[in-house]
Amino acid sequence: MTGVAVVTGAGSGVGRAVAETLLYAGYRVALAGRRRETLEETAKGDGVLVVPTDVTDEASVKALFDATLAEWGRIDVLFNNAGTNVPATPVEDFTVEQWTKVVDTNLTGVFLCAREAFRVMRDQDPQGGRIINNGSISATTPRPNAIAYNATKHAVTGITKSLSLEGRRYGIACGQIDIGNAATPMTERMSQGVMQANGTKAPEPTMDVQNVADAVRYMAGLPLNANVQFMTVMATTMPFIGRG
Template identity: 65%
Template sequence: MPKVAIVTGAGSGIGRAVSLALLRQDWSVVLAGRRREQLEETAGLAQGGQSLVQPTDVADEASVDALFMATADRFGRLDLLFNNAGTGAPPVAIEDHALDHWKRVVDVNLTGAFLCTRAAFRLMKSQDPRGGRIINNGSISAHSPRPRSIAYTATKHAITGLTRSTSLDGRAYDIACGQIDIGNAQTLMTQAIAKGVPQADGSLKPEPVMDVSAVADAVLYMAGLPLSANVQFMTVMATQMPFIGRG
């Protein structure tokens, strides 16, 4: 019987790449995201597996509950949740950071991951066989920030705490949780990196990027482990990007 995954932010970038990689391995994948058109496009690119398009706003409790209900109704269980949906705020000085922008980043990046994790626990604890795996998309900003990224960086640090608490609380129910911290994957959202991004010394410099398929391969490895084993934290990044030694 095929394993079942939910991928949030599945309409583009890392979420799309991971969804397609899972489908190629004959997983059944629920494609979650705010824009139906992009989710349908992801589904149309699939080679293998079964997909279910489920428009979802991860920051909305009712929308998240509907996502997991649709998953249970269609596939009967859940083996993997990839908490991938995320957003950022305009890169401004802290004193100019709008509260609305802060709240939106927290709602999507942190509260959204919590709501999905809570719903996954409810389903994974009750299904037979019991258990499953949750993988959180952390970002290397969970370790070291870029300039003018206070909201994004704060939420990614918080994701590390969410990962640890989820891993601890899931032990009794065969629910494993790990985190993948990604640096400079080449997607539409990161096109500016190759052109030039702010550095800690105030300069603007281009940075190396890596193909997003490397991220998908890493997630596949984490997802493919038996529940008796877990990758607690993994960093996958462009080899020559200025992360180690940043600043």
């Protein structure tokens, strides 16, 4: 076996593709997400643990890591992937409820999962492990009308850097993958046109989500004395470079 991985948001999209790819590569994988039924659709074959999890809830996150340890005794990789968004909304119309929904999942959830993984990786023998955070191209270049998503993804970069710094003494590596327009149910709207920086709407190209999964597998498979600190994987012709 290659190792033990925890994948959050594993019931669909990027999380499902990464979980399936890690399983194929020989990892034992704990699948975390809100809905058991979608996690069970992801779970195929041996070496899978389904753990319904609310990443915004501290007790639920602890239960996820406790269950994984009880099953396999250690955790080598966390793909910190769970995230959410709300419909495009100008900042002046953005509600506190919308803000809280995005921040709770995209920021607090990432922190809670990273903290629990860090504790496990610090204390296990052999010591160490790898945390891979799912950022976004919005971690560096925001889209209009998405203030909470943009803010949380910028903040994920700060979490990644903090974990990298504090993990050195324990053999814990942390990197971030920033994804642009992978073809998933969340990005289906791209083909219908999305808001551009100049206020117009335009369709955007997408790429196969398997490209993302292969990139995460590469990051996860490095020895702990090497790290991909930041990686951007995107549809080649999407409007990112020069956006705005």
